[in-house]
Amino acid sequence: MRSNHQIIQEHYAASDRKDVAAMMADVAEDVRWTEAAGFPCAGTHIGPAQVIDKVFKVLGSEWEGYQFKLEALFDAGEVQVGIGTYSGRYRQTGKAMQARVAHVWRLEGGKVRAFEQFTDTLLVAQAMR
Template identity: 25%
Template structure:
């Protein structure tokens, strides 16, 4: 399985809302860094798969029906994959649509996702949660 395939499994798991598949894609030593200002998340850095699910993706999925959709892929050195694309979905409380650009820097080890650095425009996420028209 290629590094791109490993990353793509994660994207497909988030698109289908499959928490078990998300956890299965993550290395036991997974580390995640989230864009500062990201709404809903409980942490900006997570250590371990369960902590990432509980502190990052769980709260996001609670507040948003949303997933990342990859558009461009770049293979880096040392088992690194960089992906750009857009998150697309809606805020559950307001029904407002979200389209937010992202860049993900993934590090892969042993056929699993070892680390993620997430960059996104958090303004669009926050705006979707706003009750103002």
Template identity: 30%
Template sequence: MSDSATIAVVRRFYDSKGDPAVTAEVMAADIVWDITPGFPGGGVYYGLDSVVNDFFGPLFGRFDTFYAVGEEFYGDGDHVTALGHYQGTTKTGTSVQVRFIHLWTLRDGKLARLRQAADSLVIDRVLNG
């Protein structure tokens, strides 16, 4: 895939704001989802079902809204680096913005791996005081 085609797949994921249908279309069934320790649900998840049920399910359960906003994208073959922020509102009504960097690997036009780094302290303070 060209750099612009791989970036388009990543952008589509962000633009969907967590739409389950889009998530299922753009993610490989065997995706590896690596989330920074200290971030809610931090750890490594293997497979689309685990990402959706074990990571997104508990995370989204703590927020009224929560989604990633991609701001800058850099492609290099099957790799895309995305800089952006998470935007959310907790169940108690507190708004939060948390910066992230996502390192994506694509395979056969689908998201096959995510390595995330984010400011986990900001989100921890919003969720846990």
């Protein structure tokens, strides 16, 4: 059985490849996926379908070259913390952004049960104006 750390490493590797199916492979059917207040996809989304529709598809359509660059992944057993940087160009304004971000993952039984994003939403909002 893969460790929780390996599961999240594989999620980020799939994200780099833009492989949504692989990104969601270890996500529980009732996952609680929370994007920070003030972020374009703010709120808590329940289940993989909502995460794909209300987060990944929105970011992919509204931002050009949107990406997350992982810099460190910390292993705390059932909790994993990814630290990195978001970047991209907002299509409507043509403005680019870079924002530091932390992702907090909670896993149980080899499945992602919860995800929470912490980021500088002001930097994102400035690109959208």
